[in-house]
Amino acid sequence: MKFADTLKTLPEFPGARIVLTDAAGAEVATIANAPGSAGSFRVYAHLLKRYGAINAEAAAEGLAVFAEHTEDASRNPGKHPNIDRLIGILATGETLDARIE
Numbered sequence: 001m002k003f004a005d006t007l008k009t010l011p012e013f014p015g016a017r018i019v020l021t022d023a024a025g026a027e028v029a030t031i032a033n034a035p036g037s038a039g040s041f042r043v044y045a046h047l048l049k050r051y052g053a054i055n056a057e058a059a060a061e062g063l064a065v066f067a068e069h070t071e072d073a074s075r076n077p078g079k080h081p082n083i084d085r086l087i088g089i090l091a092t093g094e095t096l097d098a099r100i101e
Contacts, residue, residue: 003039003067013045015100020054022096031082040082045100054096059089
């Protein structure tokens with residue numbers, strides 16, 4: 001299934017942004033609920049609700065949801081930073097905490 005189709009199956013979440021933090025509590029990224037990143041906001045919010053954090057299991061599901069964009073991100077590092085982050089988490093086993101604001 002393509003990303004756009006899968007995205008339609010995910011619930012919408014209120015909030016202006018997601019703030020991701022590392023194990024030390026330092027902010028490592030934000031994902032705005034705005035044009036250009038609203039899809040990533042929705043995917044990450046879904047993962048947070050389901051897993052409580054962005055861990056390897058959440059990252060694997062997120063990469064499946066991003067579908068064709070995951071392959072593009074693998075071929076073009078830096079083009080899709082929110083997908084690159086999931087690829088990195090899957091590779092390292094790191095966990096990011098997050099909050100929706």
